[in-house]
Amino acid sequence: MSAPTFMLLGDAALTVSTSLARELHADLRVRPLPGVHESVPALNLLTVLFDPLTLDGSTLEDTLRSRLAGLHVHAPTESRTLVIPVSFGEDVGPDLAWCAAHTQRSEAAFIAALCDLTLEVAFLGFTPGFAFLTGLPAGLQMPRLDAPRERVPPGSVALGGPWAGVYPRATPGGWRIVGHTAMEFFDLSRPEPVPWQPGDRVRFEALT
Structure with a gap:
C-alpha cells in the first residue's frame, strides 16, 4: 500500500489520496475531529473540510496521518444491499440492443448477466445522488457514446466504461x-x- 499524499485546497479543505479513503471517512464519522465540518469520499481520495479559525492544515494532516496508521482495509460493517427494480429495453433502454450485440448475447441473456451481479457503490459524484457502481466484469463494460446525449431522463440505468449507474x-x-x-x-x-453510501451493495432486478 503506497503512502498517503496530502494537498491543501485553499485554507479550509485538505485532500488525502489513499487507498484507505473509505475507511478514514468512516473513522471520522465515528470519531469526529474538532474543527472538521465534513469529509467527502471519492475513489481513493478524501476531501476534509475544516474551520481554519480553529484548525490549521498542518495540524490536521498530522492527525490524519496518525489515524491512517491505525486503519486497515476491511469490508464495511454497515453496508446495505439495495435492490433496484428495472424496466429494460424498448423506449426506456435505447442502448440495450447495442450493448447485447456488443457482448454477442441476446438481450435476455445480457439482462440476466447484469442482474446476476452484485455491484458496489464506489463513490458519489457528478450530480447529487449519482453513485458510481463498481464490479462490472470486462465482458459487460461498455464504451461510452461518441457524443453525449443532451438530456438523459431521470431513473435511467446506464453503463459507461467500468461503471454502472442510475441518473437521479x-x-x-x-x-x-x-x-x-x-x-x-x-x-x-x-x-x-x-x-446509498460508499460500500453499499447494489443489485438490479428485472421487471416483467
Whole structure:
C-alpha cells in the first residue's frame, strides 16, 4: 500500500489520496475531529473540510496521518444491499440492443448477466445522488457514446466504461442507457436524501 499524499485546497479543505479513503471517512464519522465540518469520499481520495479559525492544515494532516496508521482495509460493517427494480429495453433502454450485440448475447441473456451481479457503490459524484457502481466484469463494460446525449431522463440505468449507474435527475450524459427505474435517488424531503453510501451493495432486478 503506497503512502498517503496530502494537498491543501485553499485554507479550509485538505485532500488525502489513499487507498484507505473509505475507511478514514468512516473513522471520522465515528470519531469526529474538532474543527472538521465534513469529509467527502471519492475513489481513493478524501476531501476534509475544516474551520481554519480553529484548525490549521498542518495540524490536521498530522492527525490524519496518525489515524491512517491505525486503519486497515476491511469490508464495511454497515453496508446495505439495495435492490433496484428495472424496466429494460424498448423506449426506456435505447442502448440495450447495442450493448447485447456488443457482448454477442441476446438481450435476455445480457439482462440476466447484469442482474446476476452484485455491484458496489464506489463513490458519489457528478450530480447529487449519482453513485458510481463498481464490479462490472470486462465482458459487460461498455464504451461510452461518441457524443453525449443532451438530456438523459431521470431513473435511467446506464453503463459507461467500468461503471454502472442510475441518473437521479435529467442531465446530459454519455453512458449507454439500458433501462429505467422508478426509484428516487435524491429527495430532500427524506431524512436521508440519498439512499446509498460508499460500500453499499447494489443489485438490479428485472421487471416483467
